[in-house]
Amino acid sequence: MSGERTVAYPAGDTLVSEGVIAPARAGRPAPARAGAAGEPLVVVEGLRVQFTRGGRKVNAVNGLSYRLEPGTMMAIIGESGSGKSVSSRALMGLLPPTAKISGSIRFDGRELIGLPEKDMRELRGGDIAMVFQDPARSLNPTMKIGAQITEAVRLHSDLDKRGAHARAVELLKLVRLPAAERRFHEYPHQLSGGMRQRVMIAIALAGEPRLLIADEATTALDVTTQAQIMELLVELQQRLGMAVIMISHDLGLAASYAQHVVVMYAGRAVEQAPTQTLFANVRMPYTHALLGAIPALDREPHSLFDVTPGQPPDLSALPKGCPFRPRCQYATDTCLQAPPLTEHEPEHLWACWHPVGAGAGHNSANGEQR
Numbered sequence: 536m537s538g539e540r541t542v543a544y545p546a547g548d549t550l551v552s553e554g555v556i557a558p559a560r561a562g563r564p565a566p567a568r569a570g571a572a573g574e575p576l577v578v579v580e581g582l583r584v585q586f587t588r589g590g591r592k593v594n595a596v597n598g599l600s601y602r603l604e605p606g607t608m609m610a611i612i613g614e615s616g617s618g619k620s621v622s623s624r625a626l627m628g629l630l631p632p633t634a635k636i637s638g639s640i641r642f643d644g645r646e647l648i649g650l651p652e653k654d655m656r657e658l659r660g661g662d663i664a665m666v667f668q669d670p671a672r673s674l675n676p677t678m679k680i681g682a683q684i685t686e687a688v689r690l691h692s693d694l695d696k697r698g699a700h701a702r703a704v705e706l707l708k709l710v711r712l713p714a715a716e717r718r719f720h721e722y723p724h725q726l727s728g729g730m731r732q733r734v735m736i737a738i739a740l741a742g743e744p745r746l747l748i749a750d751e752a753t754t755a756l757d758v759t760t761q762a763q764i765m766e767l768l769v770e771l772q773q774r775l776g777m778a779v780i781m782i783s784h785d786l787g788l789a790a791s792y793a794q795h796v797v798v799m800y801a802g803r804a805v806e807q808a809p810t811q812t813l814f815a816n817v818r819m820p821y822t823h824a825l826l827g828a829i830p831a832l833d834r835e836p837h838s839l840f841d842v843t844p845g846q847p848p849d850l851s852a853l854p855k856g857c858p859f860r861p862r863c864q865y866a867t868d869t870c871l872q873a874p875p876l877t878e879h880e881p882e883h884l885w886a887c888w889h890p891v892g893a894g895a896g897h898n899s900a901n902g903e904q905r
């Protein structure tokens with residue numbers, strides 16, 4: 536990874552108690568660790584990823600574009616198979632060599648598509664880190680967790696064994712692992728799912744990333760632990776000035792924690808906006824359907840299919856025009872042309888010819904204002 540390290544990461548609670556840094560909840564976030572002058576930290580433009588499966592081309596990502604400002608949390612939301620993970624793996628350079636990638640992914644002004652694997656490896660786990668859904672599978676079951684974190688620290692720093700050990704304990708405190716010193720000497724199976732996810736986050740922080748991608752990082756956890764891990768991510772984002780991409784199928788989770796939301800459908804961004812703007816003025820019928828699928832407390836969770844019949848399109852035979860057209864109750868012939876993702880209102884982009892409630896001139900298929 537690059538030798539430039541502008542931010543010394545705070546050590547767990549020590550620096551907080553010494554008053555060197557403020558705890559996140561005190562509302563004094565660390566300054567965002569800025570990207571290249573004049574550009575967001577991440578700029579994805581027209582990203583396409585195609586796989587070949589059983590002789591058929593699978594268009595997993597179809598012209599995805601978004602921007603991520605430094606130090607902010609963005610949620611990428613969508614149903615299973617909408618291309619959330621594949622697009623993020625493209626950012627990490629983690630796609631199999633058989634994947635065909637085109638478009639552009641700039642990180643801190645640097646183009647990542649086509650970057651030699653050696654440079655990508657330096658970025659991965661360093662400036663860009665990722666936490667996955669299943670920490671049990673990501674951790675080495677035969678190695679104590681302390682040794683695993685120490686190894687990650689040594690990989691990304693010049694610290695000697697003792698220094699790396701001390702840093703690893705600090706990281707465990709930073710992610711608020713209870714009894715960090717004792718847990719240091721335990722194996723993954725001795726920890727709960729939430730604790731294991733904290734360990735994975737500590738490992739991800741070892742390289743002092745400017746971007747952390749959390750891919751369904753809380754999906755396997757119970758609701759209480761899920762909230763605790765999300766709060767930890769927000770706290771770390773604020774304390775460390777780190778940007779976070781949170782990948783989830785859960786729009787409610789995005790609404791609670793992210794500052795910005797990108798809604799994906801069939802490999803494209805179909806709506807994106809700051810969270811409050813999006814939830815106050817949902818425009819894309821698909822996002823509306825997703826909102827309807829958020830489980831209410833007083834009833835059983837139900838799926839998107841309860842509110843929007845049909846299935847997501849076959850990625851090897853995408854429908855003509857808008858990919859949501861076959862499931863959209865407002866579709867007209869106009870939708871046979873793919874609507875471009877456009878900034879129709881300040882910071883609010885959507886890709887739809889018939890947006891919900893967007894005022895005069897934006898009427899539904901049957902002519903009624905929605």
Ligand SMILES: Nc1ncnc2c1ncn2[C@@H]1O[C@H](COP(=O)(O)OP(=O)(O)OP(=O)(O)O)[C@@H](O)[C@H]1O
Pocket residue numbers: 586587588593595613614615616617618619620621622631784850
């Ligand atoms: N290595 C691969 N080879 C072929 N197809 C793949 C490969 N990886 C992913 N895909 C396909 O790409 C599409 C998008 O997958 P992706 O994992 O990005 O979806 P997702 O939105 O993250 O869904 P989920 O929440 O289920 O992970 C899926 O149809 C998937 O089967």
